[in-house]
Amino acid sequence: MLLALARSRRVVFVGGKGGVGKTSVSAALALARARDGARVLLVSTDPAHSLGHIWDARLGDEPVRVLTHGDGCVDAVELDPHATIEAHFATVAGTMTAMLPERLHPAARQHLEQAKTAPGSHESAVLERIATLIESHLDSHDLIVVDTAPSGHTLRLLALPEQLTSWTESLLASRDRSERFAAAARSLVGRGDEPAPADAQLRRTLIARRDRFALLRGLVTDPARTAFVVVGIAERLPVAESVEVVRQLGELGIDPAAVVVNRRSPADAGALLAARREQEERHLQRLREATAGIPLTQIPLLPVDLAGSEALAMLADHLA
Ligand SMILES: Nc1ncnc2c1ncn2[C@@H]1O[C@H](COP(=O)(O)OP(=O)(O)OP(=O)(O)O)[C@@H](O)[C@H]1O
Ligand SMILES: [Mg+2]
Numbered sequence: 001m002l003l004a005l006a007r008s009r010r011v012v013f014v015g016g017k018g019g020v021g022k023t024s025v026s027a028a029l030a031l032a033r034a035r036d037g038a039r040v041l042l043v044s045t046d047p048a049h050s051l052g053h054i055w056d057a058r059l060g061d062e063p064v065r066v067l068t069h070g071d072g073c074v075d076a077v078e079l080d081p082h083a084t085i086e087a088h089f090a091t092v093a094g095t096m097t098a099m100l101p102e103r104l105h106p107a108a109r110q111h112l113e114q115a116k117t118a119p120g121s122h123e124s125a126v127l128e129r130i131a132t133l134i135e136s137h138l139d140s141h142d143l144i145v146v147d148t149a150p151s152g153h154t155l156r157l158l159a160l161p162e163q164l165t166s167w168t169e170s171l172l173a174s175r176d177r178s179e180r181f182a183a184a185a186r187s188l189v190g191r192g193d194e195p196a197p198a199d200a201q202l203r204r205t206l207i208a209r210r211d212r213f214a215l216l217r218g219l220v221t222d223p224a225r226t227a228f229v230v231v232g233i234a235e236r237l238p239v240a241e242s243v244e245v246v247r248q249l250g251e252l253g254i255d256p257a258a259v260v261v262n263r264r265s266p267a268d269a270g271a272l273l274a275a276r277r278e279q280e281e282r283h284l285q286r287l288r289e290a291t292a293g294i295p296l297t298q299i300p301l302l303p304v305d306l307a308g309s310e311a312l313a314m315l316a317d318h319l320a
Helices: 002-007 022-036 050-055 081-099 102-116 121-137 151-188 197-220 236-251 271-290 309-317
Strands: 011-015 039-044 064-069 072-078 143-147 226-233 258-264 296-300
Touching (some): 002 022, 002 226, 002 258, 011 197, 022 064, 022 072, 022 143, 022 226, 022 258, 039 050, 039 121, 050 072, 081 102, 081 121, 121 197, 226 236, 236 271, 258 271
Parallel strands (some): 011 143, 011 226, 039 072, 039 143, 226 258, 258 296
């Protein structure tokens, strides 16, 4: 069921609370699609580097091929939030320096240093990197799977394109006004009306950034191209958390395409696990009621650690 979903979309976001199996499900989904012959880009924003562990590969900011299967492949990226935020702020600093008169540079630098630690900066930096990755790999890859960090961040991540787009818009509008003013001033003193090269460069940067976020926002909210999958487990608190994620996504205008209940206890492997399964059934019932209308996929508790293609294939079998 999850596999059918991934076959019909270009981007799949996998979200949910900590430790429920987001990275495992993302990797298994990527593997399953690669075995279909699809070219998959798997992006992790998880600071724990578990994706590299799963594929036994050293991953980083640029895609590394972790699996080839006929025509299909999985290229994986593990974003380092710290490096991403540093790179992001270096770019923003460059933009600000180009925009502001020199006497304001020290103040701008100080402001940026503070902004680095402000709530949301981490997310906006990571989001910008995800947007860039999606933008640059939509043509080369059939599917992009985004394994997101625990849900609070993810949700803010999805709300951000809107905010960032409007921020860039207003920056561009004010640039337009000042550019027209500068051009008028230049023509008055007879120095032609060619904009300075730095201005043109800056405009291009801002427009590219705006377009990137607009693309991401359009993509993320288009159910024909993007699916959001909420992963959880059948325990009291995790179910409440899954329900909350679904509600918050709804507020952002995103309908989750699937809810996954991972690590279901087996009914036929002893009294203890059978009793747990009974217990899970009750929590599952509450989840079903709260997410009525959203397809629910269950994945059994597997006997192995989910690392390596073989273990992932076991998980992938349950996604079909
Ligand atoms: N169905 C399963 N059966 C057995 N073990 C599982 C199953 N799904 C996941 N695991 C194991 O549970 C642990 C957590 O899984 P995973 O790292 O995928 O969760 P996560 O949601 O990505 O966690 P985090 O929020 O820390 O990123 C891992 O050790 C993984 O091997
Ligand atoms: Mg993870």
